[in-house]
Amino acid sequence: MPLDYISHPQCLLHLNHSRHPERPERITAITEYLAASGLQQEFRQILATPISIERVKKLHQPALITQLQDESEKLSGTDKRYMLDPDTGMCAHSLNAALLAAGAVQQGVERVLNGQSIRAFCAVRPPGHHAEEATSMGFCLINNVALGAIRALEYAEVNRVAILDFDVHHCNGTVDLFKNHSDIMVCSSFQHPYYPNRLFSIKKDNIVNTPLQAGTPGPQFRVAIERDWIPAIQAFKPDLIMVSAGFDAHKDDPLADLLLTEEDFTWVSQLIVSLANTYCNGRIVSSLEGGYTLDALARSVAAHLAVLKDN
Numbered sequence: 001m002p003l004d005y006i007s008h009p010q011c012l013l014h015l016n017h018s019r020h021p022e023r024p025e026r027i028t029a030i031t032e033y034l035a036a037s038g039l040q041q042e043f044r045q046i047l048a049t050p051i052s053i054e055r056v057k058k059l060h061q062p063a064l065i066t067q068l069q070d071e072s073e074k075l076s077g078t079d080k081r082y083m084l085d086p087d088t089g090m091c092a093h094s095l096n097a098a099l100l101a102a103g104a105v106q107q108g109v110e111r112v113l114n115g116q117s118i119r120a121f122c123a124v125r126p127p128g129h130h131a132e133e134a135t136s137m138g139f140c141l142i143n144n145v146a147l148g149a150i151r152a153l154e155y156a157e158v159n160r161v162a163i164l165d166f167d168v169h170h171c172n173g174t175v176d177l178f179k180n181h182s183d184i185m186v187c188s189s190f191q192h193p194y195y196p197n198r199l200f201s202i203k204k205d206n207i208v209n210t211p212l213q214a215g216t217p218g219p220q221f222r223v224a225i226e227r228d229w230i231p232a233i234q235a236f237k238p239d240l241i242m243v244s245a246g247f248d249a250h251k252d253d254p255l256a257d258l259l260l261t262e263e264d265f266t267w268v269s270q271l272i273v274s275l276a277n278t279y280c281n282g283r284i285v286s287s288l289e290g291g292y293t294l295d296a297l298a299r300s301v302a303a304h305l306a307v308l309k310d311n
């Protein structure tokens with residue numbers, strides 16, 4: 001079964017302020033690289049449909065969603081921006097893009113759990129993993145992967161979902177949303193101390209934090225992931241693995257200081273596939289988070305997808 005590649009052209013209409021690193025060209029660079037390398041032909045292209053506002057309000061505080069709707073209405077028909085925090089801007093198209101991004105992940109979950117596919121990758125923006133229950137932050141409006149995990153648990157055969165996050169930033173939003181959900185495990189590797197510097201010290205069986213010092217190279221990253229993620233997943237035995245796939249731990253990324261390469265993303269993707277094959281009938285739904293150097297991002301996504309499509 002081919003890998004589902006879920007995206008929507010309107011995800012490119014979301015604009016932060018000018019010269020913001022989280023920009024539409026990220027998706028364009030990925031698409032162009034996958035087309036040029038021939039990989040794209042091996043995927044099933046799926047057009048994302050938006051998640052409903054009602055579903056988003058089941059996970060996030062309704063007041064946050066009302067704020068996003070109100071600001072969106074005020075921006076409509078203008079080219080103005082509204083800053084949700086110093087890093088996170090909205091334009092007239094941003095809420096629509098965010099609903100498509102979360103909708104893509106929900107669709108991936110449904111297709112995989114309905115047996116229409118084994119794996120899905122969502123090439124979407126804005127990203128989601130910093131969005132907390134009541135707060136949009138860190139380039140994220142709503143938490144795409146978290147909304148997908150909640151959808152997965154509605155399936156009778158799904159009792160436990162694991163979210164694996166190798167973005168260079170800690171997934172404070174996902175941790176905030178699931179710190180009291182024993183049926184969702186969140187494993188996050190991240191540069192520390194570093195943004196967002198919150199919720200990283202929570203001690204819970206279902207929250208697995210792997211802080212890494214600035215300058216950590218691939219071999220040390222691999223040792224830490226093997227030490228923390230493998231026993232956690234072995235004990236938890238998830239029915240579905242979801243991936244917050246951020247590629248800003250790449251050595252060429254301008255936002256942080258870890259030293260990973262495409263080969264490290266291949267390695268961690270192989271580990272995730274092997275865990276999914278052992279516990280989840282191979283089922284994986286992965287979604288783009290960070291990654292801000294266009295060529296390194298495109299090569300790293302290609303490395304991730306080359307593993308997901310084949311194993």
Ligand SMILES: [Zn+2]
Pocket residue numbers: 167168169246248289290291
């Ligand atoms: Zn990041």
